[in-house]
Amino acid sequence: MQNYKDFWDDKASTTTGAFIAVDGSANEQVLALTGAYSARQITAALDLGRADRVLELGCGVGRIGGLLAPGIAHWEGADISANMLGVARKRLAAQANVGFTELVRTSLRPLPDAGFDKAYSVAVFIHMDKEDFYLYLEELARVVKPGGLVYFDTWNLVSRVGWRRFAIEAAQYRSADFSVRKDVARNQFSTPDEVRAFLEHAGFEVLLILADSPWVQVVAQRRGAGDVAVQRERVNALAKRIAYTPLWTELFDTLLKVTTEGMSPHDALAMMNDASLGDEVPMFRAWFIEMWRANETNWGKAPAN
Ligand SMILES: C[S@@+](CC[C@H](N)C(=O)[O-])C[C@H]1O[C@@H](n2cnc3c(N)ncnc32)[C@H](O)[C@@H]1O
The missing domain is CATH 1.20.5 (Single alpha-helices involved in coiled-coils or other helix-helix interfaces)
Known part of the structure; x- marks a missing residue:
């Protein structure tokens, strides 16, 4: 498909489809286990606390947000897919401090400047063109307060297993019809250097980049306030809690x-x-x-x- 919205709305046209598109399983218990793993990483990376207003870009069915919301002031789930948001709304209906925003392509326009203390995005930038990945980082720099923290991941081209994952994708195109545009939501891969360049141009200070797993994981701080050295020391001390482990x-x-x-x-x-x-x-x-x-x-x- 040539359009992110159509692609993800199609995947999430049923609740089961939405679950599978989010983490490959249609089972609420599995979603809770994988969600808890991500929630632990994000809590450490962003130092989440009771006063934080937090944005998730590409929230899917609220797999992670539903677990984080009870410990923060407000969780906002933003997504390109109205169908995904519909499933998330139902799953999180019992939680009072959550909101949902339907996005238009590569823009967080419905959200105000500096409206969030922190933001994160998991398994989302892997599904978009590099230009859109970068434009979303610029938008995150706009909606997060100066000094605010962001965490995100993307597939890692320079790790052993990340490369194996890429090779699977590449093989599919060996004999593909080159006159057909590749799907916009196909898996995309990055290097730590590329992610660093995007962040620095978008207005962030890089605090930590982890790249020993199939994921490039990033913690960064919006420029303009806050003590970068203090935050860098904090996240480096917590790197083991943020990183995907060798066993993972x-x-x-x-x-x-x-x-x-x-x-x-x-x-x-x-x-x-x-x-x-x-x-x-x-x-x-x-x-x-x-x-x-x-x-x-x-x-x-x-x-x-
Ligand atoms: C693999 S799912 C991950 C969902 C969630 N972050 C999680 O980890 O459970 C990818 C999500 O990103 C959303 N998404 C994909 N492309 C997007 C785009 N261009 N803008 C905003 N959201 C997008 C999809 O609708 C989907 O909900």
Whole structure:
């Protein structure tokens, strides 16, 4: 598709479709596990507290926002897709301190200047053209207060597993019809240097860039106020809590091997049955079983749980 709105509205035309488009699983419990993982990273990166008004760009079904909202003053979920926002509204209906904004392409125009203390965006910039990624950073610099913090991620071209993920995308185009424009929402990949350049031009000071996983993860501060050195020291001290762990990367790589290299799902599950490997294992196991259920035609019957 040539239009972000149509693409994501189509994916989110049903609640199940919206869930799957957000993290590959139609299961509310899996969403809660993956959401909690992201929420922990963001809480550390942005030092979230009771007084904070926080914007999520590309909020999807509120997978993360629903978990963060109880600990902050206000959570605003902005998204290009009215259908995604419809699902998010229903999921978060019990929470009083949330709002929803439908976006027009690459602009946060409905939102006021300096209206937020902090902002974040997860798994969103990976789905847009680089120009739009940059323009959204300029918009984030406008809507976040001077000195305010932002956190976001994008696919990492320069990590081992990030490259493997890119190679999967590239292979799809080897024999594609070159007269057809590539889908605007296809997966896009970045390097830490590129992200740094975008941030600096958009008006941010870079506090931390993590790039040892398939993700480039960034914490930055809007210029114009605040002590950059103090914030940089704080986020560097918390880098381990913000970063995707080596185990997360290995488990993610295992999923790639099953989906693209013919690794036996039984072998992958055996690895995910070993909870002693680390905290990420139950989350990946639940996630993987849901993927398996959606792929029973290729992989055979999924385990009951
Ligand atoms: C993979 S989902 C991630 C949702 C959410 N951030 C999460 O992690 O649960 C990507 C989200 O970004 C939104 N999105 C995609 N392109 C966008 C754009 N150009 N502007 C704003 N939102 C966009 C989609 O509608 C979708 O809700």
